[in-house]
Amino acid sequence: MIDSHCHLFYEEIFNDLDNKLNFAYSMGVTNFLTVGTDNKHMRQNIDIANKYSNIVCSIGIHPTEYNCGYDIEEMRKLPAQHNKIVAIGEVGLDYHYIDLAPKDKQLLLFEEMLQLAKDTNLPVILHCRECFNDDLFKLIKKYTNNAVFHCFTDTLDNAKKVIDEGFYLSLTGIVTFKNSGELREVAKYVPDDRLLIETDSPYLAPIPHRGKSNEPGFVRHVAECICEQRKCTLKHLSDITDENFYRLFPKAEIMLERK
Numbered sequence: 001m002i003d004s005h006c007h008l009f010y011e012e013i014f015n016d017l018d019n020k021l022n023f024a025y026s027m028g029v030t031n032f033l034t035v036g037t038d039n040k041h042m043r044q045n046i047d048i049a050n051k052y053s054n055i056v057c058s059i060g061i062h063p064t065e066y067n068c069g070y071d072i073e074e075m076r077k078l079p080a081q082h083n084k085i086v087a088i089g090e091v092g093l094d095y096h097y098i099d100l101a102p103k104d105k106q107l108l109l110f111e112e113m114l115q116l117a118k119d120t121n122l123p124v125i126l127h128c129r130e131c132f133n134d135d136l137f138k139l140i141k142k143y144t145n146n147a148v149f150h151c152f153t154d155t156l157d158n159a160k161k162v163i164d165e166g167f168y169l170s171l172t173g174i175v176t177f178k179n180s181g182e183l184r185e186v187a188k189y190v191p192d193d194r195l196l197i198e199t200d201s202p203y204l205a206p207i208p209h210r211g212k213s214n215e216p217g218f219v220r221h222v223a224e225c226i227c228e229q230r231k232c233t234l235k236h237l238s239d240i241t242d243e244n245f246y247r248l249f250p251k252a253e254i255m256l257e258r259k
């Protein structure tokens with residue numbers, strides 16, 4: 001099983017990384033993608049991936065971090081220098097936080113990141129919140145067809161659009177929350193070949209750890225909840241989500257040992 005989206009550089013995890021990884025192994029979670037969010041943590045995130053054979057990483061600027069002082073030319077060079085960088089992300093639009101990051105700034109940043117993905121020929125990890133419309137899909141498709149909507153929490157209708165447009169959809173611990181009925185419908189709906197699972201650690205801990213700091217081992221709880229919805233075994237879910245992960249992130253297939 002793979003945690004396809006975590007942030008191992010945040011203190012809550014990084015200060016205790018080896019213990020967190022050992023716990024994950026005990027839960028059957030063997031490989032990890034640690035996802036970039038800003039300029040400040042970019043090098044640290046790459047260093048973590050370079051240090052562990054079972055971790056890959058991405059680089060990208062989160063929509064609310066448009067002001068973090070990144071250097072796009074430097075970012076353009078990084079994937080050629082570090083084979084462990086397998087994706088651009090997380091990037092996108094977050095219209096829940098327009099007071100933090102105005103729409104026009106977010107859009108400029110997003111297009112710059114999509115162009116970076118195109119230039120580096122890497123798939124994209126999307127953070128899209130309260131921004132679903134036809135323009136969103138048109139914008140993404142201008143640059144790439146290889147992308148995952150990370151931490152999907154939108155409606156079943158929009159999940160169908162994500163799939164119809166040819167993208168992947170990834171679920172977090174939110175699917176375990178009591179009031180997430182529609183999201184569990186999404187968990188039932190997504191075809192076998194388009195689903196990914198993730199923790200988004202240290203955020204969004206699933207039940208039975210809700211409210212605590214999240215960690216990659218807890219992706220097992222996300223998986224078990226989805227298995228209940230899909231009436232499938234953990235082994236099956238783990239197999240199909242691993243397969244999807246390696247299809248979406250071809251560089252990860254080269255860099256990671258399958259377990």
Ligand SMILES: [Zn+2]
Pocket residue numbers: 005007035090200
């Ligand atoms: Zn994230």
